[in-house]
Amino acid sequence: MRALLGSAIEAHRGGQLDTAEMLYRRTLQMQAGQADALHFLGVLCHQRSRSDEGIRLIRMALRATPQHADAHNNLGNIHKETGNLVEAETCYRSALACNAQQHDALSNLALVLEARQRPDEAFEAYAALLAQAPQLARAHYLMGMYLRSHVRTIEDVEQAVVCFRNAVRCDGANVRALDALGVALYMLGRRDEAIGVYRDWLVREPSNPVPRHMLAACGGETAPPRADDDYVRNVFDGFAESFDEQLLKNLDYRAPRILVDALNAVLDPPAGVLDVLDAGCGTGLCGPLIRPHARRLGGVDLSGGMVEKARQRGGYDELVVAELTAYLQANPGAWDVVLSADTLVYFGDLLPILSAAHATLRPGGWVAFTLEAMEGDGDRVELSSSGRYRHTRRHVERVLAAVGFGRVNIATSSLRKEVGKPVAGWVVLARRRPPGSE
Ligand SMILES: C[S@@+](CC[C@H](N)C(=O)[O-])C[C@H]1O[C@@H](n2cnc3c(N)ncnc32)[C@H](O)[C@@H]1O
Structure with a gap:
């Protein structure tokens, strides 16, 4: 025995x-x-x-x-x-x-x-x-x-x-x-x-x-134009393991709630009729918040470890492990809403990812994302000591306009705390022009 x-x-x-x-x-x-x-x-x-x-x-x-x-x-x-x-x-x-x-x-x-x-x-x-x-x-x-x-x-x-x-x-x-x-x-x-x-x-x-x-x-x-895929996988596969611990410690992490509240203000009341993509879904914190709007809820993320946690949390119709830009490019006209909480902070140059987001949306669809705010009037991006990028408001506005988004709304908010201090962020909503106006 x-x-x-x-x-x-x-x-x-x-x-x-x-x-x-x-x-x-x-x-x-x-x-x-x-x-x-x-x-x-x-x-x-x-x-x-x-x-x-x-x-x-x-x-x-x-x-x-x-x-x-x-x-x-x-x-x-x-x-x-x-x-x-x-x-x-x-x-x-x-x-x-x-x-x-x-x-x-x-x-x-x-x-x-x-x-x-x-x-x-x-x-x-x-x-x-x-x-x-x-x-x-x-x-x-x-x-x-x-x-x-x-x-x-x-x-x-x-x-x-x-x-x-x-x-x-x-x-x-x-x-x-x-x-x-x-x-x-x-x-x-x-x-x-x-x-x-x-x-x-x-x-x-x-x-x-x-x-x-x-x-x-x-x-x-x-600095590279965006965080390297290997870096993202390495950091977030490791983070998935200690996710509960980290989440419990960082009770001030509010990006998913803030983003969904911002979307609620522009979308019709939830009726389960939209195709929604959680872009950089991580462990799936946005899923339950946005679910009432969704007929179909997809999630995509580069980190298999994070996606596995999202799978365990449940609520998604499909979950894919893939690099975000490539995934959006491969799925044109597929979604009514793309939301991305605390993920585009791993992108310095926003042009490729926002072009891909524009293309993956149906006309009239919304992209919603958070970024870390860089102060100042210039058109600037920097990779900060935390390993995440920060963007000025003007930079975000310019890229969204260049890509062809119509209505744009950028609000400020504190997304979480770091070293006890609130991290200032942009909460961005942008709409692909409705049918007939493109
Ligand atoms: C801070 S987490 C946020 C996760 C989730 N949206 C939330 O709010 O809890 C950032 C996520 O972005 C993913 N990510 C970063 N760069 C990516 C890329 N190029 N393609 C796909 N996912 C990426 C990471 O793997 C990670 O899960």
Whole structure:
């Protein structure tokens, strides 16, 4: 029975989920109530989107072995990932009551406290983790991220830099820390040091598109006309994994709501009659908001990881993994509405993408998108230190006019917060001229 369980765990670790599930079940047939088999089968069920079954199985395991810290921690993870933060917190605390040195449970508890808007308690948990595990790169990294996202004074960012440097010292392969370090340095205006970090990262990983893009964002190389496909895939496939965590932390992210409100003001009341494309759909946050207008709702995104999340969220009639410009160009006259929240910020030159958006719309159709605002009267675009582009109002107006859009409305709004400060954005609506007027 031990050998069978060992094979199940090996298959599970190797990603052979069918085999692992079958072996866990055979183990349980031989010994009903075997705690490890129940526990790991529960984790596997969650991985296969059967979270309720996973929770039930891990609870059974915990009835058999109530002092199983890892099982409490994994049960907490399922609750966290399914949005039940209250239960998640309870589970992490139970794990720590079984084993106060369970580093994963302590870092998870800190993340959940932060997500539950209890920053002081979260800080204490991060500090306890650092005190417990000063050689753990993740402990330094998490403290740095906490300090960077709860900036009160410039010293917090300086302290975050120290944390990220410590994380890299503990684990030279921790490129997330290098990434975070580069951003923190740029925030402090230490541009040359940031450029140094990205160059160092490129030496470690010469083919990684992220440091290449960020080097350009810091002015260390010429900016490309839009973010490279590999960069977008790399960043967002990684982001999809931690999406729940990030979303919970960034409660101020409002672009989908703002965009759909703007569309509601120009469209007829929702009647489920329009063909709507969510362009750069990501994990599908716009889907449920725009759905009442849609007869057919499509989503397209370059990141397979993000699209998979949108698929799990549901509500779309079709989801496609593709580069946006090429996809729009390949589908002329296909949509009544194209909306794009926080996606054209990865496009510097707006002409190709907005020409393609114009062509994919039916006459009279609307494109709606958000951009990060660049102040000033000129016609300008810049790749900013965040890795996203910012555009002046005049630039947006000129491109929309050049492409041939008729009615254009550009409003200002704060789309989300970055480093505690609102990020100013443009909320743009543009209409392809109605039939007979083109
Ligand atoms: C910040 S997310 C926004 C996602 C979603 N619209 C939302 O508001 O939650 C930006 C998305 O744009 C996608 N994206 C960026 N450049 C793209 C391109 N050239 N083609 C297709 N998708 C792209 C990314 O993969 C990512 O999912």
